[in-house]
Amino acid sequence: MPPPAAPKSGDALFASVERVNAELFTLTYGAIVRQLLTDLEEVEEVNKQLDQMGYNIGTRLVDEFLAKSNVSRCADFKETADVIAKLGFKMFLGVTATVTNWDAEGTSCSFVLEDNPLVDFVELPDTCQGLQYCNVLSGVIRGALEMVSMKTEVTWVRDMLRGDDAYEMRVKLTKQVPEEYPYKDDD
Amino acid sequence: MASAAIYSLFIINKSGGLIYYKDYGSAGRTDTNDSLRLASLWHSMHAISQQLSPTPGCAGIDLLQADNFDLHCFQSLTGTKFFAVCETGAQNIEVLLKVIYELYTDFVLKNPFYEMEMPIRCELFDLNLAQVIQKDRVALLGR
Amino acid sequence: MIGVGKAKQYANVLDKPLSRGRQEVSLSAFAFLFSEMVQYNQTQVDNIAELERRLEDAGYAVGARVLELLCHREKGNKREIRLLHILGFIHSTVWKVLFGKGADSLEKGTEHEDEYMISEKELLVNRFISIPKDMGAFNCGAFVAGIVRGVLENAGFPAVVTAHFVPIEGQQRPRTTILIKFAEEVPDAYMFFSPVVH
Numbered sequence: 001m002p003p004p005a006a007p008k009s010g011d012a013l014f015a016s017v018e019r020v021n022a023e024l025f026t027l028t029y030g031a032i033v034r035q036l037l038t039d040l041e042e043v044e045e046v047n048k049q050l051d052q053m054g055y056n057i058g059t060r061l062v063d064e065f066l067a068k069s070n071v072s073r074c075a076d077f078k079e080t081a082d083v084i085a086k087l088g089f090k091m092f093l094g095v096t097a098t099v100t101n102w103d104a105e106g107t108s109c110s111f112v113l114e115d116n117p118l119v120d121f122v123e124l125p126d127t128c129q130g131l132q133y134c135n136v137l138s139g140v141i142r143g144a145l146e147m148v149s150m151k152t153e154v155t156w157v158r159d160m161l162r163g164d165d166a167y168e169m170r171v172k173l174t175k176q177v178p179e180e181y182p183y184k185d186d187d
Numbered sequence: 188m189a190s191a192a193i194y195s196l197f198i199i200n201k202s203g204g205l206i207y208y209k210d211y212g213s214a215g216r217t218d219t220n221d222s223l224r225l226a227s228l229w230h231s232m233h234a235i236s237q238q239l240s241p242t243p244g245c246a247g248i249d250l251l252q253a254d255n256f257d258l259h260c261f262q263s264l265t266g267t268k269f270f271a272v273c274e275t276g277a278q279n280i281e282v283l284l285k286v287i288y289e290l291y292t293d294f295v296l297k298n299p300f301y302e303m304e305m306p307i308r309c310e311l312f313d314l315n316l317a318q319v320i321q322k323d324r325v326a327l328l329g330r
Numbered sequence: 331m332i333g334v335g336k337a338k339q340y341a342n343v344l345d346k347p348l349s350r351g352r353q354e355v356s357l358s359a360f361a362f363l364f365s366e367m368v369q370y371n372q373t374q375v376d377n378i379a380e381l382e383r384r385l386e387d388a389g390y391a392v393g394a395r396v397l398e399l400l401c402h403r404e405k406g407n408k409r410e411i412r413l414l415h416i417l418g419f420i421h422s423t424v425w426k427v428l429f430g431k432g433a434d435s436l437e438k439g440t441e442h443e444d445e446y447m448i449s450e451k452e453l454l455v456n457r458f459i460s461i462p463k464d465m466g467a468f469n470c471g472a473f474v475a476g477i478v479r480g481v482l483e484n485a486g487f488p489a490v491v492t493a494h495f496v497p498i499e500g501q502q503r504p505r506t507t508i509l510i511k512f513a514e515e516v517p518d519a520y521m522f523f524s525p526v527v528h
Contacts, residue, residue, distance in 0.1 A: 014356070020454070022353035024428045025360045027395050031388040032367050039374060053370060057362045059303065064292035064358055066264050067285070073264060092359040117355050121395070136363075147265045297361045297458035299368035300465070310460040314502060 007070045010090035017068065017091060022117040029118055033133065043130040050132065054139020055146075062144035065091060077150065077173045078102070081109050084141065093117050101170075108172040110157065111141075116167050124161050133161050138169050151175040192274040193283070193320065194256065197222070198291065200304045201266030203230030207307040211320065229270065233260065249281070263288060283323060290315050361458050368459075368470055378468045386476035386491075393480020396424055413512070416485050420478055421448055428477070429454045434505075444512040448478065449496070453506040469493040471506045478508055488513040 008016065032053075036046045065071075069087050074080040085097040095117065101110040118134050138154035145152050151174045158168035195217070198207035205226035210217070217225065233247040251258040257277055260270040261284035269284045269291075294312035295301050301309060371384045400423060421436040425448075439445025453471050461468055471493030479491040490511045495504040 018357040019354040020357050020360050020430060021427055022355045023396075023399070024392075025355045025363065027392045028360065028363060028367065028388075030395070031391040032363070032370070034391055035367075035371075035384070035388055049370075053366045056369070057366050060296040060365075061358070061362050063263055063265055063267070063288070063296055067289045067292050092356050094353065094355050117353060120353075121399075293458050294460070297358070297365050298460055299365040299372070299470075300460065300462050308460075308462065311458065312460070 007072075007087070010086050010096060013069055013087055013091045014094050019094070022094070022120065026117055026120045029136070030122065033131075037128070037131075043128055047130070047132045047135050050135035051139040051142075054136035054141075055143035056139075057136070058140040058143020058145075059147050061092070061140065062147045065144070076106070077176070078106055078109075080145070080148075080150065081111075081171065084144075085111055088144075089113070108170060110168050110170050112158075113167040116160070119161060122161060129162075132156055132159070134159065134167065141169070141171060145171075149177040151177070192277065193280070193323065194272045194274070195222075196271050196287070196316075197226050197229070197269070198287075198307065199226045199230055199268045199270075202304070203227045204304065206305065209316070229258075229260070230268065233262070233268065259284060261285065261288065267291075283319070286319055287316065290319065357454075357457070364455055364470075364473070365459070367473075378465055382468065382472040385470065385472040386479065389473040389476020389478075390480035390483075391476075392473075393424075393477035393482075394484045395480075396428065396477065397481045397484050400424065400427065411486070413487060416482065416487060417446055417448075417510070420481055424477075424481055439509075442511070444514075446510040446512075448508040448510070449505055450508075451498075451505045452503070453493075456506060467495060469495055469506060471508065474506075475508050478510060482510070 033046070033050070036049050037043075040046050040049060065088055069083075069091060071083055071087065074083060081099045085099045089095050089097045089111075093116075095113060095115045097111040097113050099109050100112055103109070116134065116137075118137065122133060124131055124133065134156065138156060142152050142154045153172045153174055155170050156168070157170050158164035158166050160167055193211050195211060196207070196209045197205060200206050203226065205223050208219075208222045208226070236248045237245050247262060248260055250260070252275070255275060257273045257275050257280070258270060259273060259277075259280040260268060261281060262268045267288075269287055271280055271284060273280055290312060291307075294315055295307050295309050298309050298311070301307065367388065368381075368385065371381055371388075375381045375384060400419075404423060417436060420433075422432045425431065425433045433448045434451050435447075435449045437447045437449070439447060453474060455470055455473055459470055461470075475491040475493040479489060482489045482491070490513070492509050492511075494507050494509060496507045497504045
């Protein structure tokens with residue numbers, strides 16, 4: 001049996017996938033947010049729906065990431081976070097994230113994005129000040145990690161649309177389901 | 188690319204439910220009920236093999252060799268299993284299964300009308316899978 | 331307003347004229363987002379016609395913004411005024427920016443003077459999508475039809491735009507045709523007929 005292919009670098013990975021103009025992506029996302037604002041009216045509800053949509057995407061997208069990046073099982077949450085930051089963001093969005101602000105237990109950290117293709121051309125109007133415009137991204141992380149047995153909570157702590165100097169989301173590992181024989185008699 | 192005769196292909200979801208089955212000439216030996224039962228049995232055997240393994244971190248059976256067929260299994264980290272029943276000594280089936288996994292991420296998971304964990308009914312997946320298997324056959328004839 | 335809607339933003343876009351093509355995302359990122367948009371909209375409708383209308387509306391918002399962006403970027407803020415020019419602009423420029431290539435063809439309808447068709451062997455948004463049998467002739471290209479309508483209407487050419495699968499002989503997969511039917515109020519002066527780009 002041939003040895004498994006080595007994981008690719010972020011740049012090589014992004015270069016190897018088919019790409020589209022980011023504007024198609026950005027404007028389509030804008031159209032989705034617009035639809036939600038019309039349908040749901042309450043900004044809080046829109047935030048929830050964006051997170052849910054991100055979660056749904058994450059549960060599907062994780063397989064593509066695993067299939068095309070050749071990464072193998074990560075040893076721990078730290079390694080997982082690094083893989084997401086260096087390969088995950090790059091493969092799909094063409095940007096890298098920095099992992100920072102680890103807590104002492106190694107169960108929560110921050111992803112910091114300086115470039116964020118979701119928000120080109122976006123300015124939040126006064127009526128939407130509570131809108132978490134990028135909630136889809138945090139949802140994707142949560143959904144994708146849940147598919148590889150890591151339950152997380154993901155929240156935004158800095159948002160340039162709200163005047164901060166970067167995009168920062170906090171990822172907290174709440175539960176890691178062990179990868180063992182998962183079927184008990186009462187299942 | 189792989190070059191071998193493949194008798195049948197199964198995809199089972201993380202709970203052991205059969206979500207895709209394709210027969211490539213096992214001469215009608217299995218009907219729908221058989222394939223469902225086989226999928227579920229394989230799911231359990233695969234899990235048991237992880238438990239039986241004397242070394243920790245075993246991911247389950249990759250290859251089962253019998254007198255007249257080989258069974259190759261690839262399990263994604265998300266728990267979906269792709270397995271193929273092939274002629275004995277078939278080469279590079281693990282590569283073929285990886286290609287099928289990629290087709291699944293394209294033509295199944297990106298299809299808004301596919302519901303997760305449910306049986307796969309996606310015309311584009313069938314078409315692209317048929318092409319991959321066809322290439323496989325051509326490679327075999329040219330051997 | 332969210333999206334391209336403010337003069338200030340245009341100034342920013344103009345400040346970086348090379349932004350076109352500078353940034354790319356993976357096709358997969360778009361495909362997953364588009365798929366999720368279709369799934370969300372399915373939860374909001376009772377029938378396929380409504381789903382089509384909602385996807386078209388979403389596309390319309392994209393089309394309106396693309397027109398603004400491109401007019402500033404490519405045309406020095408001159409909007410195309412003649413009908414054939416705007417169609418050519420959609421067929422080549424808009425398509426290239428959004429989908430990375432010009433559309434396969436732009437043809438004039440043979441039965442009606444005021445109908446045009448943009449056809450694509452494989453529409454980008456349909457790349458990974460198989461329509462279930464029970465959804466009949468539904469085409470997610472409704473989103474693209476909406477984009478076309480958004481461009482046309484905001485350039486002063488109201489039209490009804492729809493997406494259709496058209497079988498091609500010898501091919502397993504049908505192509506998608508975006509059918510453009512101009513509203514009657516388009517002044518005749520704008521309709522001059524000369525060979526259409528193919």
